[in-house]
Structures are given as structure tokens and as C-alpha cells.
Amino acid sequence: MSDRVLITTDDLEQAVRVNAALEQAGFDTAMVSSLDDVRQAVRGKQPPPDAIILTGGLHESTARRLLAAAHEHGVPTLGLVEATDEAAETVAHELGLTDWLVKPADPAEVTATARRLIERRRLQQRTGILGESAPIQEVLVKIEQMAPVRSTVLIQGESGTGKELVARAIHDLSPRRGKAFIAVNCAALPETLLESELFGHEKGAFTGAAERRLGRFELANGGTIFLDEVGEMPAATQVKLLRVLEDRSFFRVGGTQPIQVDVRVTAASNKSLKEAVALGTFRDDLFYRLNVLSVYLPPLRERRSDIPLLVRTFITEFAKQHDRNFHGITPDAQQILVDADWPGNVRQLKNLIESMVVLAPEGEIRASDIPRDIRERTRILPMRIAPPSGAAREIAGQELEFIFRTLVELKMQLEDLRGRIQERPSERVEVIEVGGGSREQGAGSRSIPASVDPLDATPEPDHPVIYKPGMSMSDVERAAIDAALRETHGNRRKAAETLGIGERTLYRKLKEYAID
Numbered sequence: 001m002s003d004r005v006l007i008t009t010d011d012l013e014q015a016v017r018v019n020a021a022l023e024q025a026g027f028d029t030a031m032v033s034s035l036d037d038v039r040q041a042v043r044g045k046q047p048p049p050d051a052i053i054l055t056g057g058l059h060e061s062t063a064r065r066l067l068a069a070a071h072e073h074g075v076p077t078l079g080l081v082e083a084t085d086e087a088a089e090t091v092a093h094e095l096g097l098t099d100w101l102v103k104p105a106d107p108a109e110v111t112a113t114a115r116r117l118i119e120r121r122r123l124q125q126r127t128g129i130l131g132e133s134a135p136i137q138e139v140l141v142k143i144e145q146m147a148p149v150r151s152t153v154l155i156q157g158e159s160g161t162g163k164e165l166v167a168r169a170i171h172d173l174s175p176r177r178g179k180a181f182i183a184v185n186c187a188a189l190p191e192t193l194l195e196s197e198l199f200g201h202e203k204g205a206f207t208g209a210a211e212r213r214l215g216r217f218e219l220a221n222g223g224t225i226f227l228d229e230v231g232e233m234p235a236a237t238q239v240k241l242l243r244v245l246e247d248r249s250f251f252r253v254g255g256t257q258p259i260q261v262d263v264r265v266t267a268a269s270n271k272s273l274k275e276a277v278a279l280g281t282f283r284d285d286l287f288y289r290l291n292v293l294s295v296y297l298p299p300l301r302e303r304r305s306d307i308p309l310l311v312r313t314f315i316t317e318f319a320k321q322h323d324r325n326f327h328g329i330t331p332d333a334q335q336i337l338v339d340a341d342w343p344g345n346v347r348q349l350k351n352l353i354e355s356m357v358v359l360a361p362e363g364e365i366r367a368s369d370i371p372r373d374i375r376e377r378t379r380i381l382p383m384r385i386a387p388p389s390g391a392a393r394e395i396a397g398q399e400l401e402f403i404f405r406t407l408v409e410l411k412m413q414l415e416d417l418r419g420r421i422q423e424r425p426s427e428r429v430e431v432i433e434v435g436g437g438s439r440e441q442g443a444g445s446r447s448i449p450a451s452v453d454p455l456d457a458t459p460e461p462d463h464p465v466i467y468k469p470g471m472s473m474s475d476v477e478r479a480a481i482d483a484a485l486r487e488t489h490g491n492r493r494k495a496a497e498t499l500g501i502g503e504r505t506l507y508r509k510l511k512e513y514a515i516d
């Protein structure tokens with residue numbers, strides 16, 4: 001069946017020429033006179049078209065609504081932008097067009113672009129990578145370019161942004177697709193186990209090595225290995241990996257014969273590897289070896305226009321999987337999800353949709369079904385109420401948003417910590433130790449009975465500061481200051497030093513907590 005393309009007739013002359021060229025190229029085309037007709041076509045009963053070409057009227061509000069509907073259904077859009085539009089690219093970007101050409105557009109070029117967009121859509125269906133936003137489209141172009149070669153790929157992005165999905169897509173589109181795709185989480189295993197996991201071991205190489213075991217590199221021969229959380233790899237393993245990347249050979253643990261493999265390496269990290277290099281925890285030579293080709297996946301909050309499509313697709317997927325008769329989501333509930341902050345990115349959104357599809361009583365997601373923490377994490381400084389214009393103001397707005405996000409994240413981490421402490425058995429509590437004595441003992445934390453009052457406790461020789469469920473940060477801080485002063489016999493300079501704060505800060509805090 002031929003691909004179906006809708007062409008709006010706002011610029012009739014362009015529409016007629018483009019229509020003729022597309023028909024001749026074998027597309028099934030339809031010219032639609034009003035944007036409302038197209039919206040009908042996108043949202044109607046029949047399957048949505050494979051692409052929409054907008055020949056004009058891009059600045060009308062109907063165009064924005066049409067583009068939102070197309071996004072929501074994953075239909076690519078090609079806009080023909082007026083030559084008089086300054087910075088056509090910015091206009092196209094703001095409107096959320098998948099691609100754009102300046103008018104008068106060459107019908108052959110329009111046809112080629114439409115074909116490319118439709119192929120990319122197929123690629124999305126095949127790989128499961130959803131999103132019409134510019135960053136996701138760029139990622140897809142990269143995947144297409146990177147798939148056929150053997151070069152190493154480094155995929156970076158926050159947790160849950162789709163790094164593994166992209167690594168699999170690169171493998172599935174590569175000539176290696178028939179061979180193994182082997183994922184190894186470098187953070188999950190201690191150094192010795194990780195090495196034997198990656199490179200295998202010979203019989204008797206270490207206690208417990210009863211048999212020879214092939215490592216993941218050997219198992220991935222002919223295919224692809226995916227080194228997840230590569231930034232967490234211990235230093236000694238980094239050296240070995242560097243050697244494999246240089247000549248594709250290695251030794252099994254306890255082995256003497258070099259093993260040669262043909263493996264494509266893909267790696268991922270949710271922390272900036274460049275920063276890890278700067279901090280000295282990751283080798284720079286290894287970084288450059290891994291970063292031959294690179295993909296960056298932006299956080300979901302930076303591509304909010306993809307959220308409605310993700311929500312829609314996940315609802316359909318989970319309704320089917322859990323055999324639920326589910327209608328969808330109300331507009332206000334969807335808006336909450338679009339505005340939320342998503343620190344866990346697509347994974348968090350996907351998990352939440354699954355739980356709501358299972359639990360929402362009315363067969364549709366309503367605002368009241370969305371957990372309170374998500375509703376509360378809705379950004380407070382949406383673009384809509386950002387200061388009106390001027391680059392400086394925009395930067396100030398972004399900075400405010402960044403500060404706000406950081407505060408929210410800090411708050412969440414604190415809540416998380418409190419939750420985890422409260423989950424512990426009630427008779428035992430966490431001890432945060434300060435002072436040289438306790439550090440020398442090597443243990444990071446110890447437990448003592450919860451009945452001890454953190455503030456009035458008779459100090460042990462090493463003056464522990466005790467955390468008890470319900471204590472606020474200022475309680476903990478106060479207790480730490482008390483302990484440090486006791487340890488230094490009231491010497492405020494030394495106490496400040498022990499606490500790692502300036503003397504003036506200590507004085508301020510003493511005043512604040514009325515400690516004398």
C-alpha cells in the first residue's frame with residue numbers, strides 16, 4: 001500500500017505542484033482545504049496519514065493545534081516556510097515542525113523530504129523510539145548514520161532517557177542484527193567479578209573457578225556489546241577495556257593466550273564522562289576511544305512536546321497488556337503530565353502510566369489519579385509565564401528554573417533519605433559520625449538503640465551525632481555542632497575546622513541555634 005500524504009491548500013499554487021510530484025512518485029495524496037479537515041483526518045477513525053505537508057498558514061492558531069494533534073499521533077510534518085520569515089529554522093523549531101523547506105520549494109525536494117520523514121517514522125516504529133521533537137529526530141538521524149559502521153558509540157543522558165533503547169536500535173539496524181547484543185552493567189559488579197564477566201576466566205584462575213567460562217566479549221563475537229554505566233568501571237578494568245578497544249584482543253582471567261574478537265562496542269553513562277575525566281575517576285584515553293561517535297539524549301523536561309505522544313502510546317500499550325478497557329486521559333490530566341518535572345525521565349513516565357492504567361477507577365486518567373508528588377513537582381516557572389522578551393531575561397528565567405529544579409531535587413533526596421531511614425527496623429537507627437576518632441575506625445555508620453535522645457545523649461568517647469526519624473536538618477546540624485564542640489573542648493576554631501565550615505558560619509549557626 002502506498003504511503004498517504006495530506007497536503008494543505010493554504011498556498012494553492014505550491015499545493016498543486018507538490019501534489020503532482022508526490023502522485024508521480026507513487027504516494028497516495030489528498031489535498032485538504034482547511035486545517036480543521038486535516039485535524040479531522042489525523043484524529044478520525046481511519047489510521048492517521050503517514051505525513052502532512054503544510055503549504056502555508058503556519059502562523060495561524062489552527063496550525064498550532066494541527067501540529068499538536070500530529071505530534072500526539074506521531075505523524076511527521078513538513079512545513080513550507082515563507083522566504084520572508086527571518087530565521088526560518090527558528091520559526092520551524094518554535095512551531096514544532098518535523099522538517100521545513102523555504103518557499104518556493106522545489107517539488108522534487110519536497111517529495112524527497114517527505115519520503116525521508118516517512119522512512120524515519122518507520123524506523124521509530126521498528127525501534128520503539130518515540131518523539132517528534134527536534135532532539136529526538138536528530139538522535140534518529142544519528143542512529144541511521146551510525147548503524148552501518150563498526151565504530152564505538154558513547155550514549156550519554158540522564159537515567160531513563162532511553163540509552164539502552166538507542167543502543168539496541170543501533171544494533172538492530174546494523175549488519176550485526178542477526179548476532180548477539182550483550183548488555184553488561186559495569187556498576188553492578190565488583191572489580192574482580194566484572195573482569196571475569198567481561199573477559200571470562202580459565203579453569204582454576206581463582207577460588208571457585210571450577211570450569212573455564214567465556215566472557216561477554218567472547219559471547220558477543222560478531223555482534224555488539226553494550227557497556228552500561230561505563231563511568232562506574234574500576235580503574236584496572238578501564239585499562240583492560242582500553243586494550244580491547246585498541247586491538248580487539250584480551251586475555252581471559254588466568255589465561256595466557258590472547259583472544260581475538262570482532263565486537264562492536266556501545267557504551268552508556270548517565271553521568272558526564274567528561275566530568276569524570278576532569279575529576280580523575282575516568283581515563284581520558286579511554287574516554288576518547290569510547291567517544292568516537294556520540295549520542296546525547298536530552299532529559300524529558302527539555303522535550304515536553306513529546307509527552308502527549310508518549311502518554312498516548314503507553315496508555316494503548318498497557319491497556320492492551322493488562323486487558324483494560326481504557327479510554328485515555330483527560331486534557332487537564334495530560335497538561336499536568338506535560339508540566340511535570342520527570343527526574344526519572346521516560347522510564348518514570350512509563351511506569352506511572354502503567355500504574356494509572358491498572359488503578360484508575362474510571363477507565364481514563366483524570367487529574368485526581370495522578371499521584372500528589374507528580375502534581376507537586378510540576379514546574380513553577382513554565383515558559384508561558386516567563387518574562388516577555390530579551391535574551392538576558394530568558395537566561396534569568398532559565399537560571400531560576402535551574403535553581404528551582406535543584407531545590408526540588410534536594411528536597412526529594414532528603415525525603416528519600418528520610419523514607420529509607422524510616423523503613424529500617426524501629427529499634428535501630430542510623431548514626432552519622434563526626435570527629436577524627438570515629439573516622440579512624442573506618443566504619444561509615446553504626447547503629448545504637450533508638451531510645452537515646454540525639455541531643456541529650458551522654459557522649460560516647462568518639463562523640464557520635466545521632467539521627468533519629470523525625471529529626472529535621474537543623475536538628476541534625478545542631479547535634480553535629482554540639483558534638484564537634486564537645487570533641488574540641490569548646491574550641492570554636494577547631495570545631496569549625498572539624499565540621500568543614502568557616503569560623504564565621506559557625507558563629508552564625510551558634511547564634512541561630514542559641515548554643516553558647
Ligand SMILES: Nc1ncnc2c1ncn2[C@@H]1O[C@H](COP(=O)(O)OP(=O)(O)OP(=O)(O)O)[C@@H](O)[C@H]1O
Binds near residue numbers: 128159163165
Ligand atoms: N524515546 C522513547 N520512546 C519510547 N520509549 C522510551 C523512550 N525513551 C525511553 N523509553 C522507555 O523508557 C524506559 C527506560 O529506557 P532505557 O532503559 O533505555 O533508559 P536508560 O537511559 O538506559 O536508563 P538508565 O540510565 O537508568 O539505565 C524503557 O522502558 C524504554 O523503552
Ligand SMILES: [Mg+2]
Binds near residue numbers: 163164228
Ligand atoms: Mg540503561
